[in-house]
Amino acid sequence: MSADPAITLADVTFAYRPDTPTVLESVDLEIPQGAVTVIVGASGGGKSTLLSMLNGLIPTFISGEFTGSIQAGETDLTVTRTNKVADTIGMVLQDYEAQLFGTSVTAEVAFGPENLGVEPAEIDARIDQAMALADLTQLDRRRPPSSLSGGQKQRLVIAGVAAMEPSVMILDEPTSDLDPAGTEDLLAVLRRVRTADAADGWSGPETVVMVTHAVEEAIGADHIIMLADGGVAASGSPEEVLRDAAALRAARVGVPPLVTVFDALGVGKQDLPLTPSAAAALVDRMDVDYDPAVLPAGAPAGTGAETGEALFDISELRYTYETDRDPVVAVDDVDLVIDRGAFVALIGHNGSGKSTLSKLLHGLLDPTTGEVTLDGEPLRSYSASERGRRIGYVFQNPDHQLFAESVREEVAFGPSNFGYSGAELDARVTAALETVDLMPLAEDDPFKLSRGQRQRVALAGILATDPNCIIFDEPTTGLDATQHDQFMQLVGRLNRDDGLTVIMITHDMGTVARYAPRSVVMDAGRVVFDGRTRALFGDPDLLAGYQLRAPQVTQLAHAVAPHTTPALTEEELIEALGGPR
């Protein structure tokens, strides 16, 4: 780290409008040069607002009510237009769908350099480098960005910014839709921070600033800034910030799992490990044994009953769609039986066909060949309304379905479409709102709620139809640690207590480990693994083959006791290591 910070904020106070609350209040901070800085904090805590200041979007593009100073080297970012600093400060915004401008992958990556007036001959080389950096070398560059999977789009935006060869790169939740391997690769690239090696040309940004909700991603950073209540609650190295469990909880940031575990085991704060390797060394010194006998066979959360009654039975399912070149096989010869009351995780890397399969299960798409049966009858034989009543589908982005003026009206939409009215409709809506804990907000405008609340409104809208099964497509994207835990505990309770069948697409391996006793792994449209999550996470070779990563606690279990039943959650690991002290 060199002495001069890359960007300095001094006494910054900001509100979007005079009549809206202050988002940041008297903030002073420095973004160190030549380092990776991670910004953490609760949803709605001002992280994105702060990021928008680091390239001057606030206050030059969004003026709002701004006071204070923002300085990047010699440049005063409060008066310099963002497009004039774009060659040195690159920014990847959160909503990647809205940042794609090109009609092909090549055009997309070339767009930034074209804006900077880079010679076409040089753009060629820049495209190659940026694509390699974003791990997209395999991609057909003529494809239109709209045809890519979520994770591929997210990486393409990153490539588009990297091609501008900025010395500072700012990213707002760049891994929200990446699979575990993709996340790891991207973080590795971002951490490969270079000191200015002008002789070799550009090989990556010197300084990286990113926002994330996943605390594991913060562990490898050089510097962490934690926001809470419109100010900087903590700033320092990962060791300084992430070992303070109480402060993290107060800021509604997830506590690193290994910190939780070793704190419970009585390890002093100074010695709390952040990585599995540090934890393994500590276990050696502590002279404790890992006892797998205390671990249950099923899911740690007690979810996912085995009833033996098939809800879904699908055989030789195939789905292809046409493109201008060749037809693409999205789901390829899949056989699957899902029991009533099951909790199944559908995992696999970006573009492996998870969403397509789940839409086939709901009948939102019709299979090209093969059949889905629901309760023993072909899915085709049900009317759309019968299907909707039995199976709910919670989409990734709640904003794709909210339209009503009040939460109550929004939640009533589904059940009223399915023929409920009067007192019964009211009772269902009230029960659903109570389940998701939104009764006090029943008359509020859904658009004014937080992302976590909006996701719960979407879930309540499905629960009010009283389905047998709910399919979730990455339901926790964009939620902070507290919102994430609340949402998953709710889903877990519905499965455990009410027998709701849950099929969940997710990239969050911690959620898979805790809630889903059964995992289905997809790759290139095929099911490549279908079995116990504990068996999957207990076999590092298998995981690596599917480009998955076990949660940190499980990685530690592997390190201290290879080839035994792995602990899947913090609580299990604490038990296996002899219980809290």
Add this chain to the structure above:
Amino acid sequence: MSQAYAPFVDRDTIVHQMDPRAKLVGISALFVVAYVFSNPVLIAIPALIALGLVLSVGGYRNLRRVRVIIIALFLVGFVVWPVFLEPGGAVLLTAGPVVLTEREVFIALGRSLRIVTFILGGLVFISTTTTEELVRGLRQLGVPYPICFAIGTALRLFPTFIGAAGTVQQAQAARGAEVGGGSIRERLRGFIPLLIPVFMTAFRNIQTQSMALEARGFDPMGGRSFYGDLRFQRRDWALTLASVGVMITAALAALGGFGRI
């Protein structure tokens, strides 16, 4: 998930490889021929050429999207034009007060074919030209960049909207929303759960998009470079010269009274 929403057809035909400016001149030649003559036999030539081109570049899916409009324009022209034309030639049809003569039918057929030629010519162009090529072609023809960019952005937003509408439609269908059926009032009400999320999504997208443009160094008034090979090649010159030749010949022939009815 990934169906093609954009009008551009991702193929590598010779028409795709032509310079957009040459394509514009070539299609203009079809338009000129269709415009200067009124004899439907002569207008059928550019119409058929345009149709052949649309099909050969893989533009069938675009043709299918506008087929209703084409058929409607064709039929409406047939009904409307005779009202304004002087009768002449043999009487083909008498139905009550309506009397159709040969001349009226001939001219109406020509006018309808002319409009269809315009549409098909436009389809050939948008099926084979990416937004980037179009923007760059317009820029090289001297159109100011802010206007080029506005056109490009409008074309880019189109697939974004269609994509968002598809997701919203699926999300609401899963909640039992049925669009269509019932009185007009009920139909309109049925659209609200689709329209509001699409507009909200679009509105947010546009906000993000404008910030992202700024962050990517976009400056409508500033200089920029253009990536990709876009030089006039021999075949572009050949097409341009041939097209200009056709236009002049057709105009002179029409002035001389050829192809008139």
